[in-house]
Amino acid sequence: MLSRILGKFSKDMGIDLGTANTLVYVKDKGIVINEPSIVAINLRTDQILGVGEDAKKMVGKTPPHIVAIRPLKQGVISDFEVTEKMLKHFIEKVHRETYAFLPRPRVVIGIPMDVTEVERKAVEDATMSAGAREVYLIEEPLAASIGARLPIHEATGYMVVDIGGGTTDIAIISLGGIVTKRSLRVAGDQFNENIIAYVRENMNVLIGERMAEELKIRIGSVYELDETMEYKIQGRDMITGLPKEVIVNDVQVRSAMRRTMRLILENVKATIEEAPPEIVADILKKGILLTGGGALIRGIDRILYEETKIPIHVMDDPMTAVVRGTGIILEDIEIPRLLQVVTGFLEQGLNPIQRVFYEQGRDTKSSARTIAVSKQKLVLEIQELNKKIEQMLLEKATCDMLVAENSELKRLLEFREENKYILKIGRVVTRSSDLSDKFIVIDIGAREAVRSGYAVVAGEGNVVGKVVRVDEQVAVVRLLVDRNSSLAVSLATELKTQGIVRGKRGITLDMDFIPKDIVLRPNMLVKTSGLEDHIPAGLIVGNVSNVEESGSALFQKTIVKPILDFDGLNIVGVVIFPADGN
Template structure:
């Protein structure tokens, strides 16, 4: 009885708990949170100073007593306590306008493909500790496919590539199940590191992570593009120790990221090689769907298409695909039952 009352007063939530960003879908409202998965903490008293965009703005600019933490690495909880505090902050923020004294939402959360049972349980426990009354876990490629509108319940091959911040998840789905899949630690963060390493080796310039990401967004591309793009690259000269600015172009940044882009394409091909032929025939006809923040890199769809010989399309609002999928599952109890990960330890 008490649980049903809490359910009435609380909002059911779908969560994309990503390495780079946390997105939350509230039932009946749509996407209500889209914030970086970053938390700033005062190490002297353990107090949270900022979460999300405010915390991300502090990266690399803090005094010794302020720690800016990214509690999720490769989609896995690296710091349980900070993750719990971040989720509790978002839950309380969303429920301030309700009459519930304690928000107790029902929550659907996306998790990476290759996480262990212990890591899955850590996600469930963190969400429960943050205030959820019930947790359902779903594999992120499955959530992304649902969010992209793919017919995952039909007997046809659906191939999806979800490029996030920490991982790229490649999966072939049919009849509400993952047939073949692979999760690789090459995604948005790795592309940023490629740019940082390139700047160090070629220009003797030490870059910050935010600067590298801005350059990737501004002029980065996976294949040759028609127009030449340029951007300033600012950092510390490793020889003089002084600030320095140079101008780089899209060709240089493409060279910096080239090895990682080629590795992603090779992993896509390796999944196709082990996929049953009937499903490969469907994929040849239907193509591959690309989701996640990495899908927004210029020419990423073209690079995969060139490497595989298959049509590739980017779904609408690719960054929102996983959280949209969790939101749709909140509305469809039968589909949620069919696709959720059967992990009783996190169900309460």
């Protein structure tokens, strides 16, 4: 009773609770909120410091006790409490200029299609806890089609592709319901991750999510453009650790996003292939409607048309399609209930004679449809088998890689046990492409007690190089064969015979300052001498290859061939020596 009384002073709301952005529609006012789905929280006081645009400005710039959280991942709630606080903030913001001291609105929320019952319940509970008195959930493609004013209640097929931040929903709709559908947990955020990975791997520059998003908006495309576009981005050089500015063009961004775009295209075609022939004919006439922020990516309509040969329509202001649909539903809150009642009326509300004809007609139509699509299903099954074969081959390649990495890791752990070193295991995340400047970047840093000057090894204690720069989570390693590399070594059979090895042309090593009276033979083992701080004696460097004249009366030099294949490094270990890390 109290909720109903408070509801009289509240404003009913339609919400598009997106991974990237949250939009709010208020009855009789339209869209009043369009802000990022980000919340900044002080972990010490549990106080909300900012929501939406205010919180987005803090991303990547906060001290350790302040975090900027995106409470939704891939279209579903990943942090219940933060989502509740964000919704409560938006509800209070909508009612800030009203007399509602305790707002209790009715709320319609758009959700992805393939959410589980647990995920649906999480949305309902978070919204109720935030202050709603009633919550109605509607699948986003349905809401988008209603927002586009499509007559989805008619016996005509319509296709909607909604590309959001966390999910891509593909649906064919007829008679107010979804005929066939596909929901992918890849969308705009995945494009951003593709761009970050491409810039890191091909330019050795680390950029953040905001910069990737800006690059996607400025020059991003999935189809060849008429004119080349370029954009300057700023990030951190993964080799030097210093700021770096590089120019990226639309061809590079398109290459980065190609794999994710291909996945979306294949699922659009698969959804069409699963639809009944009568509805496919409707789609060919009516076309495909693109909604969501992903519809704004340059060339997406052209590549979809090229793949499907079906007309493509990008909705005006596609980012607001879902929230506009929830707003239309708000005008008559009984619509969701009405849609649920239709099927029940047809199956239960008819008298016995009518029901017989209804069921016979339904069965006849079903049989005819089965015959018509049997051939199509066979083609689909063959395609599905081919996809499974490709997936199995991919999984085999992944397994082979994991077996190789497991073997590398096992050898490192055996080396650690034999020598009682503290060994921090890391993975190579990128490497330099220059022939003489040889570096790798590993995914452990100061947080794991890694320091500059520490030795990095692989296999049974073979020296990879030395750490030359350390950040919080990554470290830069100069390889032994780098032209600026040097290391104090000794001959394994002549421990008192010490020298220095230096990188040579990024391939081999030169060992200098070996006394003339020492007899050098091919394949003699060269190890670290232990004369350098933080580098223990006995780590394997390589084998003597051949002896060269040094031009000195006292010393000779030799070429040392490293044992490791530096281009094939995946798993390495940082030797913490002495053990206390001092």
